[in-house]
Amino acid sequence: MNIFSSARKAGFTLIELLVIVMILGILTSIALPQYKRSVERARSAEAMTMLRSIYDSCERWAWENSYDNCGEAVAGGLTFSKLDITAKGTFSGGGKVLVTENFAYTLGSIIVATARKGDYKNARILFNGRTFVCSNIGLTGEARKVCTVWGASTWNE
Numbered sequence: 365m366n367i368f369s370s371a372r373k374a375g376f377t378l379i380e381l382l383v384i385v386m387i388l389g390i391l392t393s394i395a396l397p398q399y400k401r402s403v404e405r406a407r408s409a410e411a412m413t414m415l416r417s418i419y420d421s422c423e424r425w426a427w428e429n430s431y432d433n434c435g436e437a438v439a440g441g442l443t444f445s446k447l448d449i450t451a452k453g454t455f456s457g458g459g460k461v462l463v464t465e466n467f468a469y470t471l472g473s474i475i476v477a478t479a480r481k482g483d484y485k486n487a488r489i490l491f492n493g494r495t496f497v498c499s500n501i502g503l504t505g506e507a508r509k510v511c512t513v514w515g516a517s518t519w520n521e
Contacts, residue, residue, distance in 0.1 A: 401513050404484060408498075408514035411467050411477040414451065415491040418462075419475050421447040423493070434493070435473025442471065484510040 425447055426437035443459030453464035462469040467477040477489045487510040488499040498511035
């Protein structure tokens with residue numbers, strides 16, 4: 365056997381491995397922001413579904429108890445415990461705030477969902493029975509883009 369033979373051992377060269385790592389890095393830098401946006405859109409969809417359920421339940425309760433609307437019923441003492449909805453979370457604010465994993469929902473004439481975690485903490489979605497509105501008041505930097513990430517600044521039925 366010749367020790368100077370040109371037979372090459374199987375495997376990858378350092379350059380080939382570096383190219384693979386570089387490609388993976390580029391793909392990750394493209395995919396990760398899209399993934400985060402998808403997660404945030406799913407959270408906002410969860411909030412909007414919950415807001416509609418809370419509002420509808422509040423309006424039913426108001427009607428059944430001789431109030432003109434949800435806001436009047438809340439002013440008259442309506443709390444989450446009286447509504448016919450089921451949600452995982454805890455109550456605070458005298459029973460007028462439902463705190464879940466992702467949002468804190470507040471009863472009032474306008475039902476409000478406030479984000480509790482993530483890049484958009486303290487961003488709000490408001491629902492008045494007909495229109496969803498995103499609020500980024502008080503947020504700075506990238507967080508100000510929450511309404512765009514959640515889909516739009518205003519949602520209509």
